[in-house]
Amino acid sequence: MPPLDPPLDGTSADQPHPAEGETPRLKLHIPAHQPLPGQRPDFSYLPRLPAGTVERPDIGVRATETHHLAYSLIRVLDDDGKAVGPWDPQLDPETLRRGLRAMMLTRAYDDRMYRVQRQGKTSFYMKCTGEEAIGVGQAFALAPDDMCFPTYRQQGILIGRGWPIVDMMCQVYSNARDRLKGRQLPVLYSARDAAFFSIAGNLGNQYPQAVGWAMASAYKGDRRIAASWIGEGSTAEPDFHHALTFAAVYRAPVVLNVVNNQWAISSHQEIAGGETATFAARAIGFGLACLRVDGNDFPAVYAATKWAAERARANHGATLIELFTYRAASHSTSDDPSRYRPEDEWQNWPYGDPVPRLSRHLTLRGEWSPERHKQLEGELVDEVREAGREAEKYGTLDQGPNYSAKTMFEDVFKEMPWHLRRQRQEFGV
């Protein structure tokens, strides 16, 4: 169903309003998603929004002048792979190749870690397939020391910032080199040295925390801004509301991203409120700036993020960016999407796959080729395999080695109180 123009349940504007007395009985509307498993993918409800058509306002404009952008879609790469329109960041080929490589490395990394979970070497894994342009593109657009408050689906940020994938793997394996000492569920990374905040298991927690961090940075007269990510499904949580409220009131230098990948486990974005408005539009009621961008379009993601980051850095306040994309893989290794959506929906996503799209663009510019692409793919598979071999030397969840279990009593507090010391004794070892 069209997100911007909801049908009014059989009593639309065209129809006459029922006269006094003959009021109909009330009915409860439950959003019902089509197509179902087995049915044909159908994205005909998505308005076709061509590349290059959305204007790019000055970063200093009043927030109200960005609000109509909540109903558009910033796209740079057209169907042929040409970069068009005012949002083209005109990145040099080298940067684009680095971006492409990071996206492809993210995908290769995901593929391997998903596989090793299936092999029983760890308990759990989550891929970001189809969403690589977001983590990577936004990492490229932000300063390396801008503080990121991500969800579990922005591993692309770590890879985009060059954090060692061996360290990422060690966390997934909860092994003896896991910086999180085996305490955290796989993929809930923390990487202070990459300005990457400890990922919360409780959806939304990070969003207003990012605003608090940004307020602190502003209070100190710092130049670092904060950025945070949340899934479209999680926008229903209180913390989303808190982040928007506090960002508006204190004009916090933060980039607030909503990754609308259409799905929240099995529930479609309609259940999160996407039936009657876009998620970018949530900014309007708070007087925050907003952008809505094709999340599968690397240059567009980069440009929108850069715009929001510069705006924040210039003390113009926060921007809410909706990144419109599609969750290609299962929610996690615990999930089975074939129960709730057509298997081949992803192949039919109208905005394509971010990796071939960027590859195509570079090729069109004579800066890349299918051969080099194929070759790089191979190299990255090897690189990930090598990293995997090394990481597994430090242990896996099933085989060990891991940290000593004794360490589970540490870091609950800075200094261990008597009752934990006594419990550690009771535990023995």
Add this chain to the structure above:
Amino acid sequence: MPPLDPPLDGTSADQPHPAEGETPRLKLHIPAHQPLPGQRPDFSYLPRLPAGTVERPDIGVRATETHHLAYSLIRVLDDDGKAVGPWDPQLDPETLRRGLRAMMLTRAYDDRMYRVQRQGKTSFYMKCTGEEAIGVGQAFALAPDDMCFPTYRQQGILIGRGWPIVDMMCQVYSNARDRLKGRQLPVLYSARDAAFFSIAGNLGNQYPQAVGWAMASAYKGDRRIAASWIGEGSTAEPDFHHALTFAAVYRAPVVLNVVNNQWAISSHQEIAGGETATFAARAIGFGLACLRVDGNDFPAVYAATKWAAERARANHGATLIELFTYRAASHSTSDDPSRYRPEDEWQNWPYGDPVPRLSRHLTLRGEWSPERHKQLEGELVDEVREAGREAEKYGTLDQGPNYSAKTMFEDVFKEMPWHLRRQRQEFGV
């Protein structure tokens, strides 16, 4: 400061965006409210919005067609007291006189109960002075069995629905006839027979509960809708977000009111996010319909509420109404507004006092007169005094009689479990 067009902290659109490198240091913006106590009241920042100029869409229009109304102000009574424009509900004089009487009774009731608290006859009281048109006008516009989920400042609903003020007083006194058995803080009424939900002490709780009640009504194919109220300050609570999300997703038949009386105890609406947007605008991001109305204009409040109620009843979904008003009295008997605002701000409120405004309108129509007004005022003071005498016969908080303290163990559960029976024994009596 103008609510719709925030100054961008010295770096507004007009100024050139700082070139690369010379990024300024970040600054933390803290909304600072003027005028302060002792200073002259100054409402010059409020755009002057004349009566009768806002168009009235059909109740069946798509929500998006109401969104521009978030930045207007529905007003019916002009400065001379004439009812003008498409929102004039053209109420008959009798209805208007009943409305005026209920507003005046509410004010007289508040004045007495505030006084008796000062005399030590009870612990606490809260007035709604200046906001009478909201509780009363909305009670008149809703069906008598539409379920209300109010805050502590809509006593006008109970009075507008003719609930006995003696019963209200008995609650405030926590006396032997208190329907709430002395358990609840004064003014946190509950009146099931008036379709008036138990008032929560925790701000916001009632707002999404109203949506749930409305969903239940819709599920049952009922014709009763729900309505809820929240203060502008409390819109920052999670429950406000929940209500809007669920109302949008399930198209619940509910009228969601934000009473923007400018103040949340000592903090001005800017601290709640009113500096950068209106509270009606919060609806936009959810695709809900919205209206913004002069809360001190009885016919305007009635008309807007009626519009939203009819829309909900016709299965067109929820409407968010911002009622723009001013909290004339102290927040409560525990508060001292002279510490944070000019004493005479209320007298300078550009949208006046709802009581004389309606009185003036009726007089202009030859249906009322200053003499009758004066006389009615006197009658109502007597009526309230009489009611007070009767209520005090049933007891006061300080003198009693009250319910037997033993009853404090009842109604925790439907049937009293052993541990409460045992505690009741321990308590003795």
Add this chain to the structure above:
Amino acid sequence: MPAMTMVQAINSGLDVMLGRDPDVLIFGEDVGFYGGVFRCTEGLQKKYGEQRVFDTPIAEGGMLATAVGMGAYGLRPIVEVQFADYIYPGYDQLVSAAARLRYRSGGEFWAPITVRAPCGGGIFGGQTHSQSPEALFTHVCGLKTVMPSNPYDAKGLLISAVEDDDPVIFFEPKRLYNGPFDGHPDRPATSWAQHPQNEVPDGHYTVPLGKAAVVREGGAVTVLAYGTMVHVALAAVEETGIDAEIIDLRSLLPLDIDTVVDSVKKTGRCVIAHEATRTCGYGAELAALVQEHCFYHLEAPIVRVTGWDTPYPHAFEWAYFPGPQRVADGLRRALEG
């Protein structure tokens, strides 16, 4: 009678109540078309329609507030909170609204809601898919709190919870969904197929709230347990050969104090076992009550065997989980005194 897993028993209980009472609705995250991440609502939307069983936005506070409002209208909503670890955003609506509504309104309004939430560890869910927060609810007056240990009780208690006119927090030990678990992760997982309490009537029946079950009679020491720990306690007793009396509390609030007191007075010794963190856990209340009621019968300090006062650590699940070994040590301490 058919053999059911705990998931099937819960599904059957929901089915029975949807079938009997049109005012029963079920909602929560992924409970509709998908049937719930643990499959407890599988097939129910198909059978009863989207108006009766539907997905909600990801907002525990929103769904609980909605339930309170529906309850005030007269419905009996059942809310699934996907994991007990995620109930906190809805905590205010439970503590400030659901628990107090009957009281504060002088009995005019109440919240006949049931909140289902999978709890406990044992599936390598890490610190946010393993919590046992029952004590955060038993401390709140106005809430009832329940935790079954087997399919039969799960269905019977669930039906009692739905039919109860007070709010009931219904915790489901996720490690027991598909089989009993004796606390030996190294041994092959057993299914409910062989378990005596897997016999679950198809239709309507209830297990009353507030009634404990003596799952093993014994004279040497009393073990107070609930949920997964009932099975762990049984294993520990079997392995040590200690003649313990094991009580499955089933309902934490209201508590079946008489069954507890009678047993401890008989044995003179008491071990309390739960998976939740120790400090201010429900075991603290049990210890306080037992020493209040049985002081002169106690021959040794009451022993608490619990999860440690740390978050549930992913890699050290079995070092954290209070398994048979720890319960056995507790039994010995209680016997030595």
Add this chain to the structure above:
Amino acid sequence: MPAMTMVQAINSGLDVMLGRDPDVLIFGEDVGFYGGVFRCTEGLQKKYGEQRVFDTPIAEGGMLATAVGMGAYGLRPIVEVQFADYIYPGYDQLVSAAARLRYRSGGEFWAPITVRAPCGGGIFGGQTHSQSPEALFTHVCGLKTVMPSNPYDAKGLLISAVEDDDPVIFFEPKRLYNGPFDGHPDRPATSWAQHPQNEVPDGHYTVPLGKAAVVREGGAVTVLAYGTMVHVALAAVEETGIDAEIIDLRSLLPLDIDTVVDSVKKTGRCVIAHEATRTCGYGAELAALVQEHCFYHLEAPIVRVTGWDTPYPHAFEWAYFPGPQRVADGLRRALEG
């Protein structure tokens, strides 16, 4: 040394920390220009500016999340929650974020925040201005929980809390803000002016977290109390003439177990007094610990004197409040055994 009320002592503690450390910020509802509904932040915005002391939107979850983010940056935010009864919307940020951050990040991030919240009854605030929810925090590993009973401790503990690198929940018994309260509402209110602990140094000093105070030595029975109940216990002892040893716990987590155990081993009897509801209250943990550590010294059951397991009823404040009479009865029960 100047005599201060508890409000003045808290204000002074905040003033000292704002003065010493530019990374200390204070925010919450009405704490800025207004100075707080209980006046604890009076004059601080004027002295340190709006950037240091400011109002927040009415969103406990938002202000606590903001504090966690600021803490991650390196600041030491102090948040005022206007009433402890209103902390629940922020509960998720405390339990899921603040309490676990250091642990889950392997020590990379932590939340050095202080959360101030007025608690307890005695001002006819009804059920939503009178709660004592301390046990909902002492059960959560990773949080420290404190409650002072006098001006000197209030300032010293507050400074320790702010300087502590872990999150501290700092409960302020509102009935003690302007004077000690012995639980006799009928008698004229006393001020802090006459009280020995009203002497509060102007400058910086600390009272360590985790250290209890023996406020009265005695041999007959040990009374464990905190906050308002310390004064009530003193009154009860005076009125009964029972030679009780009264311990003001001050810090609930970490608890000063040694002081507690030494005293109970000496007296052999124990009464626990708190204002919070009984079931699963902090007194349950105290009872469990005391019987674990002092079993062979106990001559009678440990007695709990607490608020009832009901909401705090407006008109029956004094029937609900565990006053000197109830404490006295508890003492007698503990002595009779």
